[in-house]
Amino acid sequence: MRENNAVSSTSQNFGDTVSTLLELVVDSTGVADFLAELARLAAEGLSRPDRDVSCGVTVTRRKQPPSYAGSAGEGSVSNLRIPLDFDEEYSAVVNLYSPQPGAFSPEDAAEARRFAADAARPLLLALRISQLRESREDLAAAMQSRTIIDMAIGAIMAQNRCGRDAAFKILRNTSNNRNMKIRDVAAAMVASIAGDTDFTARFEE
Structure with missing residues (x-):
């Protein structure tokens, strides 16, 4: 029952992810700001009173050095890695960390993947807008x-x-x-x- 409550709470935290990130695409000054907010939302969405979670997001763009934002995973015992493959030009990885062993249940992993799937389109949009801005x-x-x-x-x-x-x-x-x-x-x-x-x-x- 505890796990179901935790998953329900997490789902509620993630409920407005897409709309929040789409607003951030418009308001952010660049990819770095967007990635930082994405990492914050992921960490907050999976954190619980009995488990702190930090998050780092790494984006790789063709012919450019990787971009990273979020909390460092130093001292973490549990790690959940969620790759996002867009196309040949972009790829991203969402890494979730916790100092507690066995911190991520299968339900947590499934919810984190749903979050990443929801965040994928806004992230790709942010990357393409950034590319257009840089080209201009x-x-x-x-x-x-x-x-x-x-x-x-x-x-x-x-x-x-x-x-x-x-x-x-x-x-x-x-x-x-x-x-x-x-x-x-x-x-x-x-x-x-x-x-x-x-x-x-x-x-x-």
């Missing part, structure tokens, strides 16, 4: 770099009375000689022209 930021940075480089090339063309290809070659050679990225050389030159900093390089063939 990368595109904006690339466009800014392109604009700065084009401005520097234009200045070199005017200074040396040369064509675009020759001006870019001058910029590239300056970059190599100074062991600086082309964008940084271009930014320094544009800043010098604007009067924001002193840039003494001479752009000559």
Whole structure:
């Protein structure tokens, strides 16, 4: 009877998981915030007065280092690992820890898997939104770099009375000689022209 009551209490704690996580997808500033809240909800949902549970969530994204959030499992005796396989691009693992031996009953494991299944779609949505945000930021940075480089090339063309290809070659050679990225050389030159900093390089063939 005790186990049934515990499972019923856990189910009640997990009842609003999906709606809570969907709201967090909208409100969170990034994947780290979302994972931290996911770990908190999992730990609170499975904890009982006679058993403390901590949780850690690890997400792996293709071509990126893993992201982790939650409580550390140091000193834990019991561990419940729940993998979440989305597709070739994303995977996640929810790890539940307890300092007590035999802390997780089969009913607890089943309930934790239901929680993970409910959380999977909001988590995947958060990951995809984060990817879109990062792609947008990368595109904006690339466009800014392109604009700065084009401005520097234009200045070199005017200074040396040369064509675009020759001006870019001058910029590239300056970059190599100074062991600086082309964008940084271009930014320094544009800043010098604007009067924001002193840039003494001479752009000559």
